Every structure is written in C-alpha cells, then in structure tokens.
Amino acid sequence: MSSIIHGAGAATALSTFNPVDSKKLTNLSVRSQRYIVAGSEASKKKSFGSALTVRHSQKLIPNAVATKEADTSTSTGHELLLFEALQEGLEEEMDRDANVCVMGEDVGHYGGSYKVTKGLADKFGDLRVLDTPICENAFTGMAIGAAMTGLRPVIEGMNMGFLLLAFNQISNNCGMLHYTSGGQFTIPVVIRGPGGVGRQLGAEHSQRLESYFQSIPGIQMVACSTPYNAKGLMKAAIRSENPVILFEHVLLYNLKEKIPDEDYICNLEEAEMVRPGEHITILTYSRMRYHVMQAAKTLVNKGYDPEVIDIRSLKPFDLHTIGNSVKKTHRVLIVEECMRTGGIGASLTAAINENFHDYLDAPVMCLSSQDVPTPYAGTLEEWTVVQPAQIVTAVEQLCQ
C-alpha cells in the first residue's frame, strides 16, 4: 500500500527537498481533472487521496527531516537548480507547442537577467524569444494582442516591481477582454518574473506585488517555491487558457532539487502540503516557506507539531486544502513576505474567518513585513522580512 510521506526537510537553502504528496493529489476540483499529473503507471495506482489520510500518532515527531520515499518504479530523475527547472519547463512547452513564445527585456541573446531563458533564443530564433525595448506596458500589451490572435506569449518582467508599469494593460485588457468580448477572444498569457526581498537590491527592486494584483478579475496568480513546483507551475500556466501571473523569488533561483524525468505539471489552483501536523496550520508561500520550515525544526524540538502548507495558488486560494487543515488543527498562522496592510495574508485571513470561523480556537495570526519600503542596509533589510525566531514565538503564543 502507500507509504507514508513526511513533509519536506529542513529549510536551509542548499538542501534537497522531496517532492511531496501534492503531485499525487487527485480530484480536488472539477476543473483540475484535466491536469492530473501524467506520471508513470505505477504512481497512478497509488491512491494517496488528500494528505489528511496520512495520519501520525499523537506522539511527538522527533525531527522535521523527511525520510526518502523508496520508489523504484519511477525513473531516477535529475537534479537541477530552480531557474534551470523554469527554463526546462519553458523549453519543453516551446517544443510542444509552436505558438508559445517569450518576450521581455534581455531575454534573447542575453538569456534573461536570471538566466531563465538561457539558450532559448539560439534554439528557437529571435522571433520566438523576443528582446523588447524598455517599456513594460508596451510589451505586455503586445503579448495581449498576440495572444488574441493565437500565440501563447510568456512575458518576463525583469523584476516583478516593473509590472507596475504594465498595470493598465494587465488590469484593463488582460483580465477583462475575455469577458467584455463575450468570450470571443482568449488571452492565454503567462506573466512571470522574480520579486520579493533580495540581498540589498534597494526599495524599488524589492517589491511584493502579489497583493496589488489580487483584485483583478480574470487573472490567476501562483507562486513557486521549489524546482519541482516551479517547472510544474510554469508548464501548467502556459497550458492554461486564462492569463496567469507566476511569481518567482530572487533568492530562490539557486535552490537545488531532484525532479522527475517524465512530463508533469502542477495544478494551478492547489496548495502544497509541505509538512503534515496536528497542532497548528502555518500557511505560507514562496521564500517564507523556508523560514517556516526552519522554524518548524525548532518547534519540533520544543514539542510542537506544526502543519505547514505552501499555498502556492494566490488567486484563487485553495480553501479546500486550507479548510481541511484548519478543521484539524483549529489554529492558523500566516507567514508572508507581503506588507502588512492589504497583503495576501490580509485577504487570506478574511477568507479563513469567513469560511472556517467555527473551527478556530484562536484568532488567525498573520506575520508580514512592515509597511515600509525595503531599506538598503543589510541588517535593516533582514528585519523587514519575517524571521524564523518570530515564527517560533508566534506559534508558542497561539498554542498556549
């Protein structure tokens, strides 16, 4: 029968992570049916259902390090860095569908500022991997027009903060035209790029824009955090008929992980169970996942059993997975890199309170960055981002 999988391992940036249950989750929503991972026959036979069926006894988990799944039926997989995973996903989709093209600044010969498009211009030509002049609104608009005539562009924002310049096109055209045209025109674009607080990149290049785009009807948003889900989400986003914004993080590009050789995609609307637990639900995404896992190590040593969920889908929220977790643990902590006011955590808090109020034993707590522009000084910058110590304190507070 199915072997028990523990959650992902320790949160140091260089360690490898095991792909977890989420890729074998099935039947979460009608819409996701088409996108069930096409794995090998053997993996299809294993029925994991939701992560909740993987139950632990009530005793303490001695450590948060995952045990490797002994799976000899699938091929060995290959190891690569997150940006290479993104590139692999992109390349595979461009091979698969001649309509997929890339546009952005320095994506062509230069291979992209973070090398996600490296080698693609040589392989597919200058027209399919298009270097554009510096005008985000223009090339986003271009991609929308191209999408309406049948192409599937992948727009790269050199830094997600630059998307602020493309907001008009994203909000008014990208999100709306499928609706206002009465369904006549679809806009299957992917807008991707790095965001988040990096290492002293300055205030303007440390934007967390996910929350600004939340309200736009018609778009979907996902945030990747591991090489596995980066490739899976990239491919799913390209295949989706809706406009998708894929948020990457500047500091996660060099994460290394072994990913499957076979073709797979990740469901765009699903959250990822990183570490099942009993005492408290910690919801997070992108880089904060690693701070949370680091805090989890400390917490486990102190006798707590946190359940860590990487929400991955920022719009819409995967309230099914989140809800099941809340119903189990009755306590929620949200850890995010967004600003406090109007961040993703703010709307997630509202959604949880609205839907799962009866299951909560304590108010939903949200740890976010302060409402300040990101300072340049290294020490100050470090303290605008939620640190593992704060997470540990918050859990202790919630679990009193």
Add this chain to the structure above:
Amino acid sequence: MALRLRSSTSKSNFLNILRYNNLGFGTASHAARHLRTHDPTLLRVSQNPISRFCNTMAEKLSSVGENEDANAQVMDFPGGKVAFTPEIQFISESSKERVPCYRVLDDNGQLITNSHFVQVSEEVAVKMYSDMVTLQIMDNIFYEAQRQGRLSFYATTIGEEAINIASAAALSPQDVIFPQYREPGVLLWRGFTLQEFANQCFGNKSDNGKGRQMPVHYGSNKLNYFTVSATIATQLPNAVGAAYSLKMDKKDACAVTYFGDGGSSEGDFHAALNFAAVMEAPVLFICRNNGWAISTPTSDQFRSDGLVVKGRAYGIRSIRVDGNDALAMYSAVHTAREMAISEERPILIEALTYRVGHHSTSDDSTRYRSADEIEWWNKARNPLSRFRTWIESSGWWSDEEESDLRSRVKKEMLEALRVAEKTEKPNLENMFSDVYDVPPLNLREQERQVRQTIKSHPQDYPSDVPL
C-alpha cells in the same frame, strides 16, 4: 551595407578582426548574428530560419580597416557612424513649412488634376458611399435614441465617415483591426449588420459581447475586429503584438489600429511605435486627428506639427492625408498596407479631419467651441458630399438612388432599434461566465449568493433580465 563573405577562411579572419577590435561580441555566433547578409547560405551559424538582423553593427563593421582621413573623421558610436560639425547647431523645433497633406478630391469633390490615386471600381465606390450614408444615418438615429432615453450612451462618428469606410475598403478581411471607439464604419464595411450594432448598444442577449460592455464597444472575432477597450491607446501595443503574431505565421495580412490626436499623448503610443519599428512589425497606425480630445484642442495636446512628424522620430514611414477625402484615404491605406506587409514595416498615417459630433452623449461641445465652427465643417467640408459629387460625376450615382438608400436605411435602422429594444437581456449566468475559461469555486459561490438574494427579494430584480 551588406558584407558578403565568400569563404569560411575569410569569415574566420573577419571574426578575428571583430574580436581584435574588441567590438564586444562574446561568441562567434553572437557576432555572426549581427552581420547583415542577404544570402541565406552564408554565415548561417544558428539553425533557426527566423532571425532579426541588427543593422547597427553592419555600418560599424564596414569602417573596420578603412583608412582614416582626418578631415572625414567619424566616430563609431553604438548605433552607427556620425559625422562631426564644428558649428553649434540645433535642429529647429519645427520646420518652416508644415508637412503637406495628400488629397485627391478638392473641396467641391472634383478630381484634382495630375493626382495620384488608386483606382476604385464602381462597385467598391458605390459600396463605400452607401456605407458612409448608412453610418451617418445609424449615428443620427442612435444619438436621437439616446436623447430620448432609449439608449444609455452613444458616441457618433459624424464627420469621420470617410476615414472609417475608405480605410476599411482598402484593407482585406484578414487584416486584424484594433479600434479606439470611433471606428464602427470598419465593422459596417465588413458586414456587421444594423441589427448587430443595435444589439450591442442595448446589451441584449443577441449581442456577441453578451451585454458586458457599454454601447459602441463593439467586437467581432469573425470579422477580425477586436473588442473595443475603453482605455485610450492601450490597443496600440496590442496591435503591434498581433502584427508580430501575423509575421511569425507569415500571413498575408497586417494589423491596423486607430486612435485619435488625444491618444497620441499616451505613453502607449510612443512605446508601440518604437516597438513596431524595432520588431519590423507589419502594422498600420491610423491617427484620426480630428482637432479635439473631448474639450482639449490639439494646440493643448502637442506642440509638434501634428502626428506625421512623430513617425520619423521612431524610424517609421509616415504620411499625412486629408481624412475627409475618401479617395485619398483609400489610396493611402491601400499603398501603406502593401508596404507594411511586403517590407515588414509599420506605417503611420495621419488623417486630418474634424469631429463634428460631440465627444459622446455625455458631452455638449458647444460649451468649448463655437457652433459656427461645427456647422462649417459639417456643411463645407463634409466627406459625404465630396465623395458623392465624384461618384455622381462618374455616372455611378443619382438623386433617386440617394433618396432610396436613405429611406431604406432609415427604415431598417428603426426596425433594428425596435427589435433590439424588445429583446431580452442576457441571463444572470453571464455575469459570471467568461471571467475565466471555467467559473472557479469563488465565482460559483458568489453566483449562488446573488441568486439567493434575488429569491428573497424578487420585487427588486428587473423584469427583463432572465435568471
């Protein structure tokens, strides 16, 4: 300047020169990509058949190895050779004379002698004129309907019929159109019926926009006319993208986009023109310079000689046309389209005209311009009367046909209005569909909540919107 390298040894010598001169190429393939060549068998370093060739390097490279004469010194700045001058000279902000305007018919509709124009057949000319009349009547009737409270909103195209119809006539049905909002004539030419126009304006269930947009925000996938988005100039980059898509598919078609004098101030205008030039995209930028952007006259909009001079700033071929001269418009667009597709370049067309109507039904333009001015343009510079004179003098039109046409269209128009008004609105489900390809959980939930509310308060729900 093309560099033809006949043998691989000369090629490798040449590439060595490049490296030696430290022109900044990282690899031979990178260097090769920058050399202009007309012979595909030479210098084919990369496998892909579609490459853009940057012409800046070619000029630079052609000077490599030449003798340097001190008197004819040039500097190889990135971007090409530039000559020096010891005089301090500024380029004037305006030229002494304004760019002349291309026209074929004079003010009275007589053909100007020795004019160049593309010949139009009787069939096309008659259809052009009929469509202009239809557009005019449609505008008048819809405008009146709005004033009577039957329509919520409308924006007329009065005074700009020639731009609409003549440009549409010069295009092919595969050319994709990205309109602003004052170009319903293009749709009309392509076969959108009066009933379809009325359906969209009333937002009823027969509207192919499913009642989601304001009146005059038409869209038709079938007729290659992209749904109007109210935001100004956002359609310009979209058109460049569509042109890029057409170019990639090697289609015999171009993208065409319309905008007004006001729209040219938006950032998207400048970016789109720049992009189109760099991408070598086959797109026609047609500007309806009608003198007014709501209440802002062109003197408050820009200080250049109109739009036509802006093309050169971006490296785009441009022309200024009399927008009220249907023949000139037709010829200009026809020629531009051929250039755009065969030479893979964008073209900017500035059509000078006048916005006779108000900006929309929410505007009263007599508050910022004199009624005399409006009247003069409506009578003395009317595009319909000029063209009518010409087709009549060609023996293709008569007074009878005129009155027949007008009464027929008017009747058809009133009928279309009547039918559209009575047709049911789209049902409630359409409020939530097409936001995504499949309605997600939160939207299904929201629809459920709305229906629940309606159930408990049925008297507050409008009777002509089915559930």
